[in-house]
Amino acid sequence: MNEPVDRYAQLLQRLEANEREFRRLGRSVLRVQEDERRRLARELHDGVGQNLTALKHRLAQLRDAADVDPTLRDALDAAVALCADTLEDTRELSRLLRPTILDDLGLEPALRWLGRSVGQAAGISIAVEVEPLPPLDGERETLLFRVAQEALNNIAKHAQARSVLMRVVERDGRLQLQIVDDGVGFDPSLRAAGSGLSGMRERLRLFAGTLEVHSAPGDGTRLRAVVPLDA
Secondary structure: OOHHHHHHHHHHHHHHHHHHHHHHHHHHHHHHHHHHHHHHHHHHHHHHHHHHHHHHHHHHHHHOOOOOOHHHHHHHHHHHHHHHHHHHHHHHHHHHHOOHHHHHHOHHHHHHHHHHHHHHHHOOEEEEEEOOOOOOOHHHHHHHHHHHHHHHHHHHHHHOOOEEEEEEEEEOOEEEEEEEEOOOOOOHHHOOOOOOHHHHHHHHHOOOOEEEEEEOOOOOEEEEEEEEOOO
């Protein structure tokens, strides 16, 4: 008599088990990706970066030698400048791959660095507010950092915003990342794939999180990512 109810319960249990397995596998993939980003960032900073520093120093020594031909001095001066630019690009790429500040100091300093970095590059005023948070594991810190990074990059590319407020709070056992900009806004139903929103949603889903986006043409954008602490 209760057979349909039992089947429904079994089906529900199976779906929940599949969802847990999906999240476990997805989080494993993210963990591997972050480990690889960390390795590449370290290699760029410690390997390529140090070699470029040594090369720049050696070129400067040759340029500053007393008996160098003026024509050659100009060429060496240009080589030193090119080396300096390449060194800065390499360091920036290393920081974007995996900022050491996230591993060394945690989420709040990493978000403040991200706000300064994106704001200076895009000419946007980005305010960062982080309320006192409970201790977070590395996966959740990385999750919120990557979502914030994707959202700020979207704003820099598309929003034409002048100011942004990024805020992180904890309410009722859930982390909330809120990002509000005063840009041109958009119709969320028409946003093309590749905007990064779907990627953020999938990343949050692996932690039982959600993403809300409220926007309209000419009215800015409000993004809210919510992640339970115990999922």
